[in-house]
Structure formats: C-alpha cells, structure tokens
Amino acid sequence: MGIHYQQENRIFTLQTEHATYQMKVDNFGFLLHLYYGGKITGSMDYLLTYYDRGFSGNPFDAGADRTYSMDVLPQEYPVLGTGDYRNSALVIRNGDESECCDLRYVSHRIYRGKYALKGLPAVYASEEEAETLEILLEDSASRVQVKLLYGVLEKEDIITRSAEISNCGTGSIIVEKAASACLDFMTGDYDLLSFWGRHVMERNLQRREIAHGSFCIGSRRGTSSHQYNPAVILAGKDTTEEHGGCYGLVFVYSGNFMCEAERDQYGQTRMLMGLQSDLFHYSLEQGENLTVPETILSYTDKGFGQLSIQFHRCILNHICRSKYRDQPRPVILNSWEAAYFDFDGETISRLAENAAALGIDMVVMDDGWFGKREDDNSGLGDWQVNERKLGCTLKELIEKVNGVGVKFGIWIEPEMVSEDSILYREHPDWALRIPGRKPVRGRNQLVLDFSREEVREAVFDAVCRVLDQGNVEYVKWDMNRSITDIYSMQDKQGRVAYDYVLGVYDFLEKLTTRYPDMLIEGCSGGGGRFDAGMLYYTPQIWCSDNTDALDRVLIQYGTSFLYPISAVAAHVSAVPNHQTGRSVSLHTRGVVAMTGAFGYELDPGKLTDEEKEEIRKQVRQYKKHEELIRKGDYYRLSDPFRDAHAAWQFTSENGDRVLLNVVMLETHGNMPVTYVKLRGLKADKVYEDTDTGKRYQGSALMEAGMPMPVEPGEYLARQIELYVRQ
Ligand code: GLA
Secondary structure (H helix, E strand, C coil), X not given: CCEEXXXXXXXXXXXXXXXXXEEEECCCCCEEEEEEEECCCCCCHHHCCCCCCCCCCCCHXXXXXXXXXXXXXXXXXXXXXXXXXXXXXXXXXXCCCCECCCCEEEEEEEEECCCCCCCCCCCCCCCCCCEEEEEEEEECXXXXXXXXXXXXXXXXXXXXXXXXXXXXXXXXXXXXXXXXXXXXXXXXXXXXXXXXXXXXXXXXXXXXXXXXXEEEEECCCCCCCCCECCEEEEEECCCCCCCECEEEEEECCCCCXXXXXXXXXXXXXXXXXXXXXXXXXXXXXXXXXXXXXXXXXXEECEHHHHHHHHHHHHHHHHCCCCHHXXXXXXXXXXXXXXXXXXXXXXXXXXXXXXXXXXXXXEEEECCCCXXXXXXCCCCCCCCCECHHHXXXXXXXXXXXXXXXXXXXXXXXXXXXXXXXXXHHHHCHHHECCCCCCCCCCECCEEEECCCCHXXXXXXXXXXXXXXXXXXXXXXXXXXXXXXXXXXXXXXXXXXXXXXXXXXXXXXXXXXXXXXXXXXXXXXXXXECCCCHHHHCCXXXXXXXCCCXXXXXXHHHHHHHCCCCHHHEEEEEECCCCCCCCCCCCHHHHHHHHCCCEEEEECCHHHCXXXXXXXXXXXXXXXXXXXXXXXXXEEEECCCCCCCCXXXXXXXXXXXCEEEEEEEECCCCCCCCCEEECCCCCCCCCEEEECCCCCXXXXXXXXXXXXXXXXXXXXXXXXXXXXXXXX
C-alpha cells in the first residue's frame, strides 16, 4: 500500500517504489509539507524549525508564539492572505472583496484506485495499480473548501495532485489563482529545466538556477503553447542524464497555465504548477466548484534519463487511452508538404498509389478539402466536402484509396472559423469577440466559442457528417492560432478561458467515444498544444511544423525529456526543406523521423527510383522496430545543443534489443573520432551488430563506447541494431 496515515502525529506518507512524499497536519490544523525525495522511513517532522522571524506574521491561534509563521513553514497548499508572502497556490476573492482564505484540515479519505476528474483528463490506473488520498481543508469564515487529491502509482514512481475548490458558503466568491501542485523544499540549491520555443522551433531546453526572486513561465494563449511547455524539471545543481536527483512536474492541461519557481528569504525553494491567473477570475456561486487540472510528479535520484523513462511509461500507459496505445501506428503519407492547398481527388489517389508501392499504410488528406478553401483565408467552419475540387465524393475517394490497400485519414480544425465562411455569416456571435471591439485575427481566422455547448454541438454534427461518409481511420485535429478576445456571449467572463478548454475536451471525449477505432493526432501549428492533456485523447501529436531533420533533432530532444517517443509524430519531408532551405540526405531524414510515429510529408511522384527504393527500405526498417520505438526505454546519449553529434538509443525492456541512432551535426577537416557510450545494456552480455556481425561486450559499450566511422559528408546518420547473442 502506498499511502499511510499515522494517527498519533497526523502524518501522511506516500510511498512509491523509490520515493517518499510526506506531510503533516499540525496543531493548528495547517497542512505542512515535510518531504519529497528518495525513499525514507520514519517521520520527518523533526525537519520543521521555529524561530522568531521579523516581518513574518503569526497566525492568531499561535497566541504569543512569534516563532510560528506561515511565511517560513513548508506547506502543501499555500494561500494568499495567511501571512505567507511567497507565491501562493490559491487566491480567493471573497464576496466582501477581501483576499484571504485560511485553510485548515477537516478530514481525509484513503481508497484503492486512482481518482478521476470530471471533464478533465487525468492519469488513470486500476485498483491494483493505484491508491488515492483526499484531504479536505476548509476556511471556516467563508466556508470555502479545498479537497486536495493525491494519486499514488507505487510501481511507476508517480504521484499525481489535483485540487477541487468548493464554495460551501452563502455568498459568491472568485477564484483568482489556483494551482494543483506545490512543492516546498526547506533546503537545497536547485536548477529549473524548462522548455521554451516558438512556432517551428519548439521545446528548446533551458537550464537555469533558481535564484532569489521568482521565475515564472506559462501561457496566456488559450493553449499550452509553442512558447513554454507545461512540463518542467527541478534538479540538483549537479544532476546529469545519469546521476543525481530530479523532480518532474507535468501539467495535464491544454490551456493557460503558470509554473513558478521561487527561492525565498531563507533559501527555501517553492515550485508551483497550475492555472494561469491572468484572464482567469473563476466565480463560484454557492454550491459550485472548480477542479484544478492535475499535475503529475515523479522523482528519481538517477538523473534525467531515468526521470524520462518514468514519465514515458506513465504517459503512454496511464494517460493515452486510444487502442493505438498498444498497437503499431500506421506509417502516414500526409498531403500538406506534398501539395499544400493545390490538390484534387486525383492528387490524393496518386499519393495513395505511391504509398501502396512504398509500403506506406495511410494517406492523409490535409487542409483544403472543404468549403471554399483555396488558401488559409477562408472556409474554416464550413465542414462540407468540396466535391467540385475533389472531382468526386469523399466516399468515392476513400474507396479508391482503400482500393489500392491504403488507409485514409483527414485533417480538421474544429475550433476555428474564417470570417469568409457560411458559418460565420450565419453565426457571427459564435466567435470569441469582445462587444464593441474589433477582434484580433490570427492566420486570418477567429476562434469559435467552445465554452458554449450549442457551438460545439453544431460543429460536432458537421464533422461527424463528414467522417460518416466513408472509412475514415484517422483524424488530424489542428488548432492554428493563439486565442484572444476571451469573451463569451454567456456571462461569467472570467471562466471562459478554462471553460473553453473543457469544451475542447468534451468534444474530443464525444469524438473518441463515437469513433473508438479512429487514430486521432493532435496538432496546433505543429507542437503548440503538445501536452499531457491532449495525449489523453490523441496518442500522438504533430511535434512541429518544422520537418528539417537537423532542427527536429533539437525539437525531439527537448520533447523527449517528459513525453514518450510514441507521442511524437515525425515525418520525412522533401529537400531543400520547406522551413529552413537545408538539404539533408534521405537516410538522415529517415533516422530522425523514426524517433516517433513515422511518416512522410512529400510527393513520392517527384522522387527518383533510387529514392523510392530507399523509402521502401526505411518503411520496412521502421516496421521492424516499431514496437521497440513505441514501448522501449529511450536514452539520450548526447546533448545536441552542445555536442557535435546527436545520439539516442532505444532498448527493449529486457535489455536484449537495442537500436542506436547517431547524427553528425558538424563536419570538419580531419575529424576526431566520436565515441558513443550506450546505456541500459546488460553488462555481462555480448551484443552483435546485425549489419556487420561485429560483437561487443555490454559493459564495454557502456564504459568505453562505440567509435563512429569518420567519413566526409554533412549530417551523416547511422542506425545500428544490436542483439544479445544467446
Ligand atoms: C498547421 C499544421 C500543418 C498543416 C497546416 C494546414 O500548420 O501544423 O501540418 O496541417 O496547419 O493548414
């Protein structure tokens, strides 16, 4: 059992296989945080120290005891207005406009299984795999209640946190800020690893010291964003890929978020992960409640590599729900970079014939098949097949594609509307707009108000009418702008940004229920909504609109820290690359795209016979290793932001099969030899390179590495398969 409660000192201990999390209800009823880190037994309340600290207030109940202050004590769920002046997890504006909420322990409940969150994605697990702890806190003056939720997946070394805020009083209140996780550390020096980026260059790694002050990342874009990903790592100063303590925090949410790291006046560190407080004033009437999306926590003392493995397993096995969680992903040929808007039914059929000849499983008809959509200035919202453009019905087209033995997939962007569309002309009030103001446009389109059920329902019906026309086996769900003009024709404006995201989830839940066998791929201008919330509905996400192999090495490197490789959709595209103008060999493009759900984004009709032959080989190679790539342990073997080469490795769970990938990022005259050290092998076993027949001792490959051949040429790549000799 992972959750223990000691009645005599009111201590809660959450145990996972290699970590311990502990908290305590103290004499005043405050819930104090005691410890999160490597496994320990016993009570950690001896760590709490009490001194009279100037300008740090004392709760009234402490009487004359000036040594007791919320400003100094580590807390589970710090609230503004209690005398704690650090960043808070919760800010409540009461009916009388006061900003205060004094939460004290009321009761708790422990049960088998993992809690679920209504309307929100969350980690799921069976009764054997997980346990839940609920702790109820209350502010007696306002009768605001907060239920803190903890899910413990012992074997996975995962702890999840969420919070439910309820207004049990008589007046109305406003939640101004709400986090789901707070981690207080009484001691230690830490770095924060975060993943920043921009469109076509997502998830660059930044490592910085948590210094005095507050460092904040987040999104106000309505989506989790290209700019900052809602997933961070808190690490010791010396932590590396292979050594040292580190904590991952992954927010299971696809909208505005805020993550704060603060070092306080006594050198204590506080981490918060939760909803963005800008554009958020969530009013709660009597009896209403708000659920704060979940944060997944994990700790290891074995460095970033092990932390990644823990998150990869958790997200693939306990977040992704599609049947494709456990099934090979189809190799896709997508029409976007092959033809953009310039296609008809013939083009798609030709792509399908080429796909069939190359061993590719599926053709995806991307943007441009509906309404009036010859470019990206019109048509969004009109989800009717443009049969004139296609030259046939959708059913006929799909039959042709299926007829050559290829599956069919389609692109949609349900949340959007073009002003030049029938939908907008009929329902201008369905778009998010602030009355009396001109809206901010993005990609010349507006955003539909998905917080409104009638809007969602109308779009859902239109989309289903398309999907029901034939054997559609895949949908790419896109979202191509950041949201502004957060204002709904309904009341309660401060709720709209949050309710919008729940509207998207509601739509996706209905879609996945109605089409349980369909593979849905998430997308937002590539990786603008690459988060664990979306992965609950879409087991893979188009990782970036940047298909340049060299840039993808960096983007996929950053993504791999907290998201599983199976979640990363990656395609080989034409050269010169459409985003960077760079030319990289087909082999290198293949090696890079095989680190994910694999596919192509080019017109095979324009390739030479040799290139086609190479693609056939790539597809065979990918299919051979698909399961290893989707489910295997993934290791980063270099830092491509620093090293002259990128190297990464997939290893089967039993360590018997290995796929090593290396891309040379730099070329110089008279190059030194690159030695790549492998990880996670069986030290005492002999591994054989299936290509060359060369044999290596596992321990030697891990300790001394494998030399890469020095050859002239730019961006050369190698993919080496190793098997244990029986
Ligand atoms: C976004 C996607 C692309 C493509 C286009 C279509 O940018 O990321 O892959 O689907 O939209 O407009």
